[in-house]
Amino acid sequence: MKIFTVVLSMLRPVRFLIIAFTCALLLLSSTVPAFAITSYQSDNTEATDQLLETQKATDEVGRSAPPGLKEVQRKSNEGLNEVQGAADIDKQKRPENSQESSSVEGEIQNLLEKVTGKK
Structure with a gap:
């Protein structure tokens, strides 16, 4: 318990910075979703x-x-x-239009080869 008291006493000078950082983090995390409003908005009659x-x-x-x-x-x-x-077949991902993408198995194999140094 003494260690906990020592740590708290050391943090006393930077307490304001910790509170300010926490408030800034809360403010930014609540405002970032609002930026999605400026993204693409479809027309009311689109795709009806x-x-x-x-x-x-x-x-x-x-x-x-x-x-x-x-x-x-x-x-x-x-x-x-x-x-x-x-409907919207050109917008959906399927094997015919995803030839350049790699599979999960291939990505794991590449990662394992890098970790083991075989590549």
Whole structure:
């Protein structure tokens, strides 16, 4: 317990700096999310056509009998999945458009080679 008292007595001169740093940290951590407001903001009408088409397809499926396996497979093969279809397919990451990226296994292997000095 004596060590704790000694440490506190040594920190007494820098107590103001510690309090100021803590307050600054709290202030910055609460204001940084506000900077996200200035990032890209989409137009109100942007992408509503795709959503309306998806909603229309959902309503049709809800009114009809459950689709059979062949129909589900046919719709799934048209795009990413049955519901989404090919909407935003160019924005999503998949093996066809991610050839230059490395896999987790490859990155771990490279790290292990660097650590062991084999590379």
